[in-house]
Amino acid sequence: MAMDRETLLRFLENRLGVDRAEVDDETPLFSSGLVDSVALAELIVYVEKESGVSFQSEDITLDHLDTLGRILRFVATRHGG
Amino acid sequence: MHADGVVHRVAQHAVSRGSKIAVCEWDRGSPKETPYSELYREALRFAAFFSQQDPASSIVPLLAGKSAAAIAAMLGAMISGRPFCFLNPKYRGPQVAAVLRATRASVCALDSTGIVSIRGWVPNLAGQRALKWLWLDDEDPAGIAKQTFAELRSMGSVALHGELEPAPESEAMFKSPAEIGACLFTSGSSGEPKGVLVSTDDLVARTEAEVQWFGLSGSDVLLSILPFSFDVGLNQLLSALYVGAELVVLKSWLPADILAAVQDRSVTGISAVPAIWQDFLRSGLRFDTLGPRASLRYVTVSGGSLPPHVLGKLGGVVGRAGIFKTYGQTEAFRTTSLRPEELDAKPESVGKAFPGVRFYVVNENGSPCRPREVGEIVHTGLGVMRGYLGNRDLTAEEKRKLQPNPFRGAEDPSPWAVFTGDLGFVDEDGYLYLKGRRDSMAKIQGNRVYPLEVTAQLLAVPGVDDAVVLGFPRPEGDAVLVAFVVAARGSAPSAGWIRKELNLRLPSYMIPQRTVFVDSIPRTATGKPDENFLREHATEVARNAEAP
Numbered sequence: 001m002a003m004d005r006e007t008l009l010r011f012l013e014n015r016l017g018v019d020r021a022e023v024d025d026e027t028p029l030f031s032s033g034l035v036d037s038v039a040l041a042e043l044i045v046y047v048e049k050e051s052g053v054s055f056q057s058e059d060i061t062l063d064h065l066d067t068l069g070r071i072l073r074f075v076a077t078r079h080g081g
Numbered sequence: 082m083h084a085d086g087v088v089h090r091v092a093q094h095a096v097s098r099g100s101k102i103a104v105c106e107w108d109r110g111s112p113k114e115t116p117y118s119e120l121y122r123e124a125l126r127f128a129a130f131f132s133q134q135d136p137a138s139s140i141v142p143l144l145a146g147k148s149a150a151a152i153a154a155m156l157g158a159m160i161s162g163r164p165f166c167f168l169n170p171k172y173r174g175p176q177v178a179a180v181l182r183a184t185r186a187s188v189c190a191l192d193s194t195g196i197v198s199i200r201g202w203v204p205n206l207a208g209q210r211a212l213k214w215l216w217l218d219d220e221d222p223a224g225i226a227k228q229t230f231a232e233l234r235s236m237g238s239v240a241l242h243g244e245l246e247p248a249p250e251s252e253a254m255f256k257s258p259a260e261i262g263a264c265l266f267t268s269g270s271s272g273e274p275k276g277v278l279v280s281t282d283d284l285v286a287r288t289e290a291e292v293q294w295f296g297l298s299g300s301d302v303l304l305s306i307l308p309f310s311f312d313v314g315l316n317q318l319l320s321a322l323y324v325g326a327e328l329v330v331l332k333s334w335l336p337a338d339i340l341a342a343v344q345d346r347s348v349t350g351i352s353a354v355p356a357i358w359q360d361f362l363r364s365g366l367r368f369d370t371l372g373p374r375a376s377l378r379y380v381t382v383s384g385g386s387l388p389p390h391v392l393g394k395l396g397g398v399v400g401r402a403g404i405f406k407t408y409g410q411t412e413a414f415r416t417t418s419l420r421p422e423e424l425d426a427k428p429e430s431v432g433k434a435f436p437g438v439r440f441y442v443v444n445e446n447g448s449p450c451r452p453r454e455v456g457e458i459v460h461t462g463l464g465v466m467r468g469y470l471g472n473r474d475l476t477a478e479e480k481r482k483l484q485p486n487p488f489r490g491a492e493d494p495s496p497w498a499v500f501t502g503d504l505g506f507v508d509e510d511g512y513l514y515l516k517g518r519r520d521s522m523a524k525i526q527g528n529r530v531y532p533l534e535v536t537a538q539l540l541a542v543p544g545v546d547d548a549v550v551l552g553f554p555r556p557e558g559d560a561v562l563v564a565f566v567v568a569a570r571g572s573a574p575s576a577g578w579i580r581k582e583l584n585l586r587l588p589s590y591m592i593p594q595r596t597v598f599v600d601s602i603p604r605t606a607t608g609k610p611d612e613n614f615l616r617e618h619a620t621e622v623a624r625n626a627e628a629p
Contacts, residue, residue: 022200022225031146031332033170033197034225038601040335057364061341062333063109 003050003075008068011046015039025069031062040065047071053078086258086285087319088124088159094299094325095121095250101299103322104149105329107342115149117325123150125248127157127215130240131188132256134213140164140184140264140470144177146194147309147330150217150242152318154190155309162256166264166276167309170194171605174202179273180266181212183471191233192217196226203232214239264470265312267411268605268613275479276470277411286463287414288319290436294418295350295379295405299325302376304348306331306339306357312411313383317352336364343368347376354384354608359547361398362391370400377402379421383409384608386515388537389428406431408515412482413499414464416440417513430512431505437463439493442507447487450506455516455529458503461486461495478502478520504531523552523560526590532562535583535591539564542582544574547602549610550593553619563619564593567601595619 005025012018016039018029029035043065044055053075064074094101099118106113131141141158143165145151151167158165168180177199181189191214199206206212214233216222219242222230233239248254262281266274291297303321305328307314321328329346331338334357342348361367368377380399386406387395395404403421408431410416417440419432434440441449442456450456468483469475486498504516516522517533524530532550539548546569552560568574576596583592597619603611 024224027224032194032225036171037334038603041601057366058337060335060364061109061337062335063338 003047003072005068005072007050008047008071011043011050012068015042015046023068025072026067028066029068031066043071047075051075051079086159086281087288087323088156088255090323090325091117091121091124091156092252094322098299098325101325102327103325104152105327105346106148107329107331107346109338109341112345113149120149120153120156122247122250123153124156124160125250125254126245127154127190128160128254129248130215130245131157131161131163134240135163135187137185137187138163138259139186139188140166140261141188141190142166142168142180142184142186143190143309144168144195144198145190145192145217146170146332147305148192148194148217150219151190151192151309152322152328154215154217156322159258159262160255162259164259164261164263164278166266167315168195168198169266169274169310170198170308172198172274174199174205176274178202178206180276181206183274183276184264186212188213188215190215190217193220193222193226196222196229200225200229203229203236206236212237216241219243261467263315265315265411266310278467278470279414280467283414283464284319286437287316288323290415290463291316291320292324293436295320297321297324297326297350301326301349301378302329302346303327304329304331304339304342304346304351306334306351306353307384311384312409312414313352313354313381313407316414334360336361336366340366340368343377344374347374349376349378351377351380352383353381355382355387356385356604356608358382358387358395358398359391362394363546367398368400368402370402375401379403379405381405381407383407386431386533388540390541392424392428407435408432408513409435409464410499410501410503412466413460413501416458416460416464416501419512423512427508427510427512430508430514432513433511435463439488439495440513441488442505442513443487452509453506455504455506457519458501458505458513459487460499460501461488461493461497465495465497465499521552523554523562525559525562528588528590530560530562530591535562535564535587535593538583538586539566539579539593541586542574542579544569544572545579546570549602549612549615551612551615551619553616561595562591562593563595563597565597565599565602565615565619567599 013020016035094117100116102114103117103120104115141163155165258281261278262284263279264276266276309315369375406419408417415435417432418435439461441459444450444456486495502519507513517531521532532552535550547567550564554560603614605611
């Protein structure tokens with residue numbers, strides 16, 4: 001299953017209230033306080049559904065989830081890409 | 082001169098063991114370490130800047146993330162004889178504006194984390210008096226911060242950390258400390274944050290009490306997860322600096338990150354709130370406290386309670402590390418703490434008085450309660466605030482918060498008492514138990530109902546992952562109890578099923594009349610359920626339900 005940059009960005013915009021003009025691939029979302037930590041659960045559920053990748057507890061780190069680029073890279077790694 | 086104050090200790094550490102790490106900004110693969118010598122040097126630079134730029138010695142607001150630079154700015158404020166105040170990272174423009182107004186600040190420290198709070202709001206800050214901004218980061222702002230930073234520059238003056246003059250490393254830089262050492266902002270019922278004033282003496286005394294209570298020394302490595310705007314997070318920071326320990330600051334609150342940081346830095350102590358431990362239990366991750374690299378010595382459960390059945394499981398997560406429960410509030414810091422060795426015998430208690438503190442449980446007439454009789458908790462001694470900042474009108478609740486100590490005498494010389502608004506009782510052995518907020522108690526069918534008690538039972542229902550119960554007063558008749566429930570992943574308990582389960586656990590008058598399913602329980606920066614938000618949400622749900 002594919003989750004491209006645009007779908008993810010649209011989710012951030014429509015569901016998490018992120019202004020797309022404000023973020024690039026390396027903008028910290030959670031550690032910066034831009035997105036509230038409670039929204040992380042929502043993001044994970046979305047990414048799992050869209051990409052078919054499932055998160056184990058050890059995978060749920062800011063290293064994998066704090067920026068648009070990190071999320072896309074994590075999903076790509078899991079897809080063997 | 083406070084020879085035993087926190088900044089003097091830091092000055093001593095800088096001389097006697099300057100290369101020891103004071104602060105580690107932890108990140109996987111690239112932790113940034115700052116030794117005591119550098120922290121002190123930067124603190125002196127900031128102190129010189131504050132003295133130069135702010136002749137009025139106002140409070141210095143720190144609108145910044147947890148970094149060595151922000152800590153140095155705090156120390157700089159202390160050295161220059163000014164109170165400081167860390168701002169809640171969740172604040173946005175209106176709250177920041179309220180804080181800047183209330184503190185009458187002339188200098189405000191800012192970094193790439195803090196600037197997120199005021200994005201889109203800079204034009205509204207123009208009404209402030211001429212405010213100088215101090216940019217704490219080494220780098221120029223990038224990405225999201227860029228535009229806001231440019232707006233600040235065009236509006237007024239911005240000084241860059243990198244361009245500050247070096248300051249002489251001399252005790253001559255030390256000004257006599259302000260009477261007020263810090264201001265902590267907490268949510269006010271009026272909607273604007275209110276500033277709780279803490280004296281310099283009390284700030285030092287709380288630090289010494291924490292050092293004693295947790296047995297801290299320079300060989301400890303403490304993990305900072307909580308914001309410095311929260312009294313528990315701030316006191317952990319001050320305690321680490323006082324003893325010359327390493328403070329590992331974490332931007333993440335996620336179990337896997339906490340675990341990695343603990344292993345990576347050989348962390349010995351963690352201060353955390355219940356929400357963090359609940360995440361840990363859900364993750365199935367646990368600390369290694371037996372292996373050759375085991376380091377963790379203690380953890381705290383602060384800023385709220387874990388229900389007993391959850392607390393029981395926490396032992397499996399932290400292994401041989403001790404669990405300290407602490408209970409307090411911003412206006413009084415820490416009232417009680419339960420030691421690890423008492424946990425098995427008194428798991429539901431929050432312990433006995435913290436060092437330097439006395440507490441009383443009083444009934445509606447103000448007389449002390451008998452054991453097991455529920456009354457309001459009154460706190461005296463260490464931690465009592467000086468009052469609220471500013472001269473705005475206080476609400477009724479704020480007015481009764483700080484009162485002359487009714488128990489003042491030879492045994493308790495403390496002139497002031499904090500009426501906490503929390504209800505509780507002590508058992509025959511003097512251990513304190515909490516029963517919720519004074520204003521949350523509901524009368525239902527002639528019975529006193531404490532929503533906290535209902536919440537605890539609700540959390541024990543299978544399929545319930547998180548929950549909070551609130552009482553909604555009605556103009557006529559009994560209050561209505563509403564349960565907010567987060568269903569566990571992969572299960573979908575119905576309201577009827579939950580009611581059936583609660584029927585087995587609680588008297589009928591304690592069973593919530595309504596159940597609202599939510600994705601998550603919104604929490605404040607200190608991990609407490611955001612009651613105001615939930616109350617609004619419930620009203621909205623009720624309105625929608627009535628719509629055709």
